[in-house]
Amino acid sequence: MTDFFKGIPEIKYEGPDSTNEFAFRHYNPDEVVMGKPMKEHLRFAIAWWHSFAWEGGDPFGGRTFDRPWYPQDSMELAKLKADVAFEMFSLLGAPYFCWHDADVRPEGATFAESRDNLYEWADYVLPKMEETGIGCLWGTANMFTNRRFMSGASTNPDPDVFAYAAATVKACIDTTKRLGGQNYVLWGGREGYETLLNTDMGREREQYGRFLTMVVEYAKKVGFDGTILIEPKPQEPSKHQYDYDVGTIYGFLKDYGLENEVKLNIEQGHAILAGHSFEHELHLARSLGVLGSIDMNRNDYQSGWDTDQFPNNVPEVALAYYEILKMGGFTTGGTNFDAKLRRQSLDAEDLILGHVGGMDTCAAGLKAAAKMLEDGLLEQALTDRYAGWDSDAAKSMLAGDLESAAARVEAEGLEPEPKSGRQERLENIVNRYV
Template sequence: MTDFFKGIAPLRYEGPDTTNEFAFRHYDPDEVVMGRTLRDHLRFSVTWWHSFAWEGGDPFGGRTFERPWFGDTMDHARLKADAAFELFTILGVPFYAWHDLDLRPEGATFSESRDRLTEITDYLGQKQEETGVRLLWGTANMFSHRRWMAGSATNPDPEVFLYAAATVKACLDDTKKLGGQNYVLWGGREGYETLLNTDLKRERQQAGRFLCMVVDYAKKIGFDGTILIEPKPQEPTKHQYDFDVATVYGFLKDFGLEGEVKMNIEQGHAILAGHSFEHELAMAASLGLLGSIDMNRNDYQSGWDTDQFPNNVPEVMLAYYEILKAGGFTTGGTNFDAKLRRQSLDPEDLVLAHAGAMDVCAAGLKAAARMLEDGELERRRAERYADWEREGAILESDLETLAARVVREGIDPRPRSGRQERLENLVNRYL
């Protein structure tokens, strides 16, 4: 135990009229919506990296946070774990997520780093037994250390590829050991800064072969969770190979992995790719690849990945609408890949940032459920395409036959309203 969160009791649901900061207004974990509790719908997860490893720096300034677990010993790593599970208990979240580097200090050799990971994940296993909190997913940090500056699987140096393979093996082993429900690959440096020194075809082939190895090894060890890829278009590299959902789908198809791997989709990354969050979710769902989400938001003035906590219910509603329409999460969940602002120094800030985000997500999901259950949006959407129900044979025909029909019947189509504003008004009814 630590005293970092001393005096902060576990949060409880008190309803929308409460003025208690340290209570939920919308998130009642036991409330049943569309046949499932909010706990089971939302499957909240707290990230190790932003909540406990991040020091409050930005591109123009260093550390602003002072945490008792900041340090490079295994004692610090265990203290960090104690504080993390205290926060999980205060919030009542069922899951958490980590990178290997978040959990333990880097060793002098790969073997030392691996052994430290094994040691700390054994400790996390004890904490899971004590609290009932489980691992949503694990992953490897293959972007921070200088060895990864030119990528991991896509690196021009074969020794870096070897090191990446060993790193992912260790992380997969420990994810399985902890009962992790997913394993995520985010290629933070799998891209390029300039084409002047880049062989695109070679690097893409390396990335595909690496992912095949990951899938094969997961099967070999009996990992029954889901392998996830997290798309991102840029930053830290100028261009990343996993640009967006559609790009990743093409990549998976090329290597015969579309039935093996799903996607972890982040709100902020969707915006950087020039999409909306709901677009990326709908695209993944249409391809059968929707796995899990990283919930956050960007500052729309900044134009980069600011990883702020969500605070916009209408935006969140549209995201959960696509998730609910796709059948909801199975192994995935709502992972808060979000961090405090560097001026938010207090333990209370960390608690309330998550609590507010959980309320926003709960309000958004409930509004999405009302809209889906009412069915009016889907009816109006179906109405727009209704003529295709009797004209579906068009798609089985050929250009000559279709052209002849246009001439024979004197077809001269007139534009029809898309009714966008009416639909936007409709959506707002459910808020």
């Protein structure tokens, strides 16, 4: 045991009337919602990068946090960081964690040294996982921080960087598999461009398509039975990123015959950056059959960049889980808190309280979403609105040709009158639950 969280109790459910800051008001792990425990619906995971690797810096200032595992440059400190991480997972009752390679091990002088550091970290945490029952939701490779990736990883104009990226992902898939990870994520923060003056988008897209195909093939070859996920984001750090949003990625997957091999890990903040709502991206991914997992956070709506704050807006979160429940819930995916403290929040208790609030917000949203779905008012409104398309005549028209559809207008004297979309009524219905 370390003393990093000294004096902070294990977080327990005390109910909505509790005023104890170190207690859940809504997240009751074993409470049954729509036939299964809340913890199995939500499948919470803690992000290693924001919680333990991020040092509080921003583009205008450096480190603000002071942690006993800094400066994060040795395996001894990486192991201390892992000790603290598992203490936090246990305090919160979080069943999973997520990681990048660069979060958990120090950078070596060579690729082999960095890889071996990753493997040594895995050796160290496996007994902790077995002892606590805490699992790996997903692993991924950081191919955006080191300067070698400044022009991309798989999309880099230098084929040597492509090879280095392949070696990095191979090591991370191997480690994810060894840890029993249920998914492997690809996020292309540098898979994009800063200017078209030095960019061949067609070539880079081909490189990316081949790389993703190689990843899928390798995962199958080694028997990784988890889900391969891509995480959309339109920009930041790149001016334009190829994984812009759900629709863009789905078109890309279709081009390379990967739409049945790869799903998406969708983040609230990234949806906002792309000009969408979180529920828009989830709804579209669900409709296309590619919704895999989520990164839960929120953005500051005035700042214009990805602030990765903890979720605290129950109405937004409820609509997100409404889409997930309509899908039938997560399979290998879950709710990863891709959220970080504000750089002025320096204390260990801030780290705990941020997650307590986020977990409670998600639990309240889940319960509201379940009630909306069980009551069926929104679903009935959809059924009623599209009822005309359930008729045999409408189905026949949709399966026919343009001339046949056009002929109906004069033959039947069609002069359609508009019908109310009743948006205000539906918004009022949602507000009953949240």
